[in-house]
Amino acid sequence: MKPIKKKTKAKLEKAHIRLRVNGEQVEVAFAPHKTLLEVLREDLRLTGTKHGCELGECGCCAVLVDGSPVLSCLALGVALEGHEVTTVEGMTDGTKLHPLQEAFAELGAAQCGYCTPGILLTAKVLLEKVPRPSRDEIKEALGGNICRCTGYIKIYEAVELAAARLTGEKAEPAEESIYGWQ
């Protein structure tokens, strides 16, 4: 193969950064205007992070940046150089689900499942700060995450169940959550 003669030194157009994603060091190159959402989904193929508006309005795309919830559709990928990003794929411990994931599955808190990743991560931060949140504190924390299926009720109940279990209680879902009221 003949070497190609470089006439001019064409500038590479992609940004190239290093960051930590779900505990792993990764290097990624992408068009510099891409959002974190696009970098995660398209360049790192972490499609667990969803999008419902790409305008910062629905909360679907929430991920954790250095442990705090961030709407990935509003963050530029290039701004993440050196930061730590956690997506829903990073919530499991090997094959073991996070107690929030377990509780959501158990109580049907994920109906279509599309808003679930953003809500799980937001709730995870809440429980790290407030281990046994009140119903109002849960509502406040999840106020930016829209869910169109559940009416949020099963989500509150799942967060409460996970909170109880994370603080060492052997909690089970309330009868009314499962069978309705008598």
Place this chain on the structure above:
Amino acid sequence: MAGNNGAKRNGLRVIGKPFPKVDAKVKCTGELKYADDLALPRMLHTKLLRSPVPHARIVKIDASKAEAYPGVKAVLLGKDLPITFGALPVSEDENALAIDRVRMVGDPVAAIAAVDEDVATEALDLIEVEYEPLRVITSIQDAFAHPEPRIHEYGEFGNIHRRQVYEFGDVETGFAEADFVREDITFYEGSTHLALEQHASLAQFSHDGKLTLWTSTQDMHYLHRHLAKVLGLPASHIRVIATPNGGGFGGKCDPFNHEIAVSKLAMITGHPVKICLTREEVFYAHRGRHPVLMSTKTGYKKDGSMTAMHHRTILDGGAYGGHGVASTFYTGILQPTTYKLPHYRFEAVRVFTNKAPCGPKRGHGTPQPRWAQEIQLDRIADHLGLDPAEMRKAHAVPPNSITANWIRIGSLALGKCIDKVVEGSGWKEKFRKLPHGKGIGIACSAYMTGTQTPIYWNKLPHSGVQLKLDRSGGVCVFCGSVEIGQGSDSILAYVVAEVLGIDPFDIRVVTGDTDLTPVDLGSYSSRVTLMTGNAAKQAAERAREILRQAVSEKLEVPGSRLVFADRRVFDIENPEKGMSFVDAVWLAEEKFGTLGTTGSYKPPAAPGKYKGSTIGPSPAFSCTAAVAEVEVNPETGIVTVPKIWIAHDIGQSINPVLAVGQIEGCVYMGLGEALMEEMTYRGNVNLVHKFPSFLEYKSPTTHEMCDVITYLVEEPDSNGPFGAKEAGQGPQLPVPPAIANAIYDAVGVRIDEIPITPDKVLKAIRAKAKGQEGRCGPTVFPTCEMPPPIFVRTPFEGGDGKAVEREPELSRK
């Protein structure tokens, strides 16, 4: 454990138990792939050029610059896809891309496939389109006033798409029997589904001439047929894979222009082609709740019983037909299914306007008339001095009856539902007794569990299931149903597990793939649990019979004594004697060869025989009662809803935790429609959507959502699998009127228009303070020329379900 849980009563092991959904964990880990999560090598991206004007002729369109733009692989225009399509055979009025006319802002006129989304978006600007504006039809009133220009060249006349007039029994006789007659004019604004997932599709055309489309659709089977027609391919060469929907609510039922565009682009370019609509584009795709103006005239006696109803509706259909003809029927045809109604006349008109097309949204056409009747009943009870809960209970449709319009009702425990919410909410201590600003209201509904008639005429099954069992003991269920979050995949596993005595998580479920799965008509009209459940039950029972024969022979035990439970097949008289389920399958394969069974389901025929009688009947009806408590700030008009009690007759819950979840979701969506959601347009000239975004289209967040107390009432219906009826749509119906009735209880004003925004409440409160009527709502009901009714004698007067010529003396009355 639940006292009213039928499963416990019946000794069922899986049905009625709160198992997690079969896909629950993959939904919580990000593993599940939705349409936009898919990517293929060499994939191109599509963007659609959309009309910026609401109504215009396309004078010229030039895409040559876009075609030459680096990175663009193909540009499609309307002429490339000349064949029309549409959800219903009677209104196939859509082109994938506009050919010579645009009918709404957002109508696509061109599609570009390019190496990435950025290039495709840049190239859109290079397409030159010259529009010649036409008069814009903005509203129902406009459509009545301006027959020209016609938005479509078909329909009744002018911009009237559809008229329907029915009379069941002589309605004037009914009014003559009444002690009182009142008429109310009400309006229910349109709203959209706002599913979190934006519609997405990925098409691949392989060199063997086969097309595969992965797409977020609720109705894969119908889409399959439309693709074959528009693309000119044999259906057998097209494979549609319905990816799990990130919410549907009816918004992904229609065949969509973008699905056709990417398919065609894949065929032209030889590349896989993908599209994902932006949120703004999803608002243009719409197909949501029709805005409906209603006039409801009801004759009633002193005991609150109804003698007659004359119910008129006008639907603002938007720019296309879609499911609109069915929606039009539904604004009246289920009106007699909740309370006894001996005479009923129903007139409906659907108009075309230059707005995004309306269609099926949760409850499809029925929340509007339910709203109208339930707020009127509250007035009637008030007028008669009756308790509105007791009055409703006294006149509820009895089970095992036939309505005036020939709809057969099976099990229906509305009285029990009313008792539950009355008791739970402390109704008797609160109604008309709460302090000013606080109020309580009640409303009820009944809803169908699947429609009796498929969208295109045929006598085939509505749902099919294939079951594969193999020597590993593995059971695989194949069904064409589509998982939209309601749990349809899980229903299949639960039903088969129950019949075969195995664990639901032993079963693999394959759904939503036209190549692999037998036809199921799709996730609409609350049909899935009943129809796929019945088909799955039949397939599983057939498989059980095969296993039973093999095991019976081997163990020398009569087949009738064999029980399938706990992953075993054993002798009920000697449970030690038996074998594992896996061994039973092995044995049967040895005896009969490769194992597979099928099951199918078709609804029973309905008793009505008149034209149009196929819309409305259903194998089973659910029913619901809801009590809402509200707080109204008389200074600001702001309404908050702290709590709603809701009781739903589900027949038999296949899984109570999922059923409760559906009901809570219905309350949520009903609350949103009642107080804030509206699909409205800016100005009367350019007709641009007011707020096609998540932020400004108001929907309830955690801050607005109320507490919900849900009661499952289980009155099994013989047509449902294990007695099951629907839960996904019906429970939404009573929520908005219960809230409106509670507002009256709180501040003494009637808001006859949805959504009940603070300005409307304040207007009514101020009017009342001035001594005027404390009401906000429409006052005028426009009329257009209507054809004579299809007249049908009711079952109560000895009719036979057929339309009859009206006797002259009756029509003269």
